[in-house]
Amino acid sequence: MTDHLGYDKHHPTGRNRGNSRNGVRSKTVLTEIGPVDIEVPRDVEATFTPTIVKKRQRRLTGVDQIVLSLSARGLTTGEISAHFAEVYGASVSRETVSKITDQVLEEMTGWMNRPLDEVYPVIFIDAIVVKVRDGQVRNKPVYVVIGVTVNGERDILGLWLGDGSEGAKFWLQILTELKNRGVTDVCIAVCDGLKGLPEAINTVWEFTTVQACIIHLIRNTFRYASRKYWDQIAHDLRPVYTAATEADARARFEEFAEKWGKPYPAITALWQNAWSELVPFLDDDVEIRKIICSTNAIESLNARYRRAVRVRGHFPNEQATLKCLYLTTRSLDPTGKGRARWATRWKPASTHL
Numbered sequence: 001m002t003d004h005l006g007y008d009k010h011h012p013t014g015r016n017r018g019n020s021r022n023g024v025r026s027k028t029v030l031t032e033i034g035p036v037d038i039e040v041p042r043d044v045e046a047t048f049t050p051t052i053v054k055k056r057q058r059r060l061t062g063v064d065q066i067v068l069s070l071s072a073r074g075l076t077t078g079e080i081s082a083h084f085a086e087v088y089g090a091s092v093s094r095e096t097v098s099k100i101t102d103q104v105l106e107e108m109t110g111w112m113n114r115p116l117d118e119v120y121p122v123i124f125i126d127a128i129v130v131k132v133r134d135g136q137v138r139n140k141p142v143y144v145v146i147g148v149t150v151n152g153e154r155d156i157l158g159l160w161l162g163d164g165s166e167g168a169k170f171w172l173q174i175l176t177e178l179k180n181r182g183v184t185d186v187c188i189a190v191c192d193g194l195k196g197l198p199e200a201i202n203t204v205w206e207f208t209t210v211q212a213c214i215i216h217l218i219r220n221t222f223r224y225a226s227r228k229y230w231d232q233i234a235h236d237l238r239p240v241y242t243a244a245t246e247a248d249a250r251a252r253f254e255e256f257a258e259k260w261g262k263p264y265p266a267i268t269a270l271w272q273n274a275w276s277e278l279v280p281f282l283d284d285d286v287e288i289r290k291i292i293c294s295t296n297a298i299e300s301l302n303a304r305y306r307r308a309v310r311v312r313g314h315f316p317n318e319q320a321t322l323k324c325l326y327l328t329t330r331s332l333d334p335t336g337k338g339r340a341r342w343a344t345r346w347k348p349a350s351t352h353l
Contacts, residue, residue: 074311131314168196212277
C-alpha cells in the first residue's frame, strides 16, 4: 500500500492528496495448511491491487497443486472434497475441485497437438481398457504411444480414447496423426499381436521394422494350454526367442512344434502366424534385443494409468477419462530419477542404433 500511495502510514505527505488508506477488510483464504484469516488493506479510490493474494482470490495456488496431485492418483471429486475437510478442516465443494482440474484441459489440448521430433528410433504402442459412462457403462480403449528420442529420452506422444474394442483401423488414424505432427520416420515399432496392426504401421512408415512383443505372444500362448503345462511350455519356448540367429530360432521352434504341436496345434499356428514380426530383433545386438523384445517400457506406464483408473471405477464422460490420465502423465517422475534411469538403460542400445 505504501508503494501504491507513495507515502508511509500517517505521514504528513499524504494530507489532502485525494487517495488515502481506508482501513482493512478481513477474508479467509484456503492454504496448504488449512483456512487462514488475513486482512487486506484498502484505499479510498479502490485502486489498490494486492500482490500475493489477489482480489476475489479465495485459495492459494498450492491448494490447486494438491487437488491436481490427488486427482492424478485417481481420487474422485467427492473424495478430494472429503480429504480437505478431514485433513485441513476446509470446505471445498466438488464443483470447485472440478473447476480446478478443468484448468489443465487447455494445457492437455496443447500437449496433444504439439509438434514432435522428425525421427524416433523406437516407438512402443499399446492400449488399456477403461470404463466410461456413455448412456451406460462401456469398456473403451485408451491408446498410448511412447517414443524414444535420438538422445535416448522417453517421450509420451499422446493419449487417444477409442470406441469399442482395440482395432488396427483406429491405430492407423493415430499413426497418421503422428506423421502429420512431424514424425517422418520410425526405425522400429514394438507392439502386441493385434491383427492388422503391422500393416497399419507400414502404411504410414513404409520402411519401419515391426517387432512383436515376446511377452504378449507368450501370454497368448498360455490361453491355449492347460495351466499345469505353462512352465514346461515357457521353458521350451525360451530357446526360440533367445536364439543367436533366425535360422537357429527356426530350428528350435521345429523342435518345440514336434513336442507340442500335436496336443496344442493352435500354439504352433499362433507362432507361425506371428513369425515375421517375431524374428526382426534377432538381427540386432544384445543391447537392442533387451529393449525391443517386449513392450515393458510402456507396460510400466500403463500400470500407473490402471492404478488411477482402478480407484475411479468408471468415468462420467470421455473428457473426464482423458483428464485423469493426462494428470497422471503430468505427475510422472517428479524427482527426475526415472528419466536418469531411462537414459542410462537406453545408452548402450542408442549407441548400436
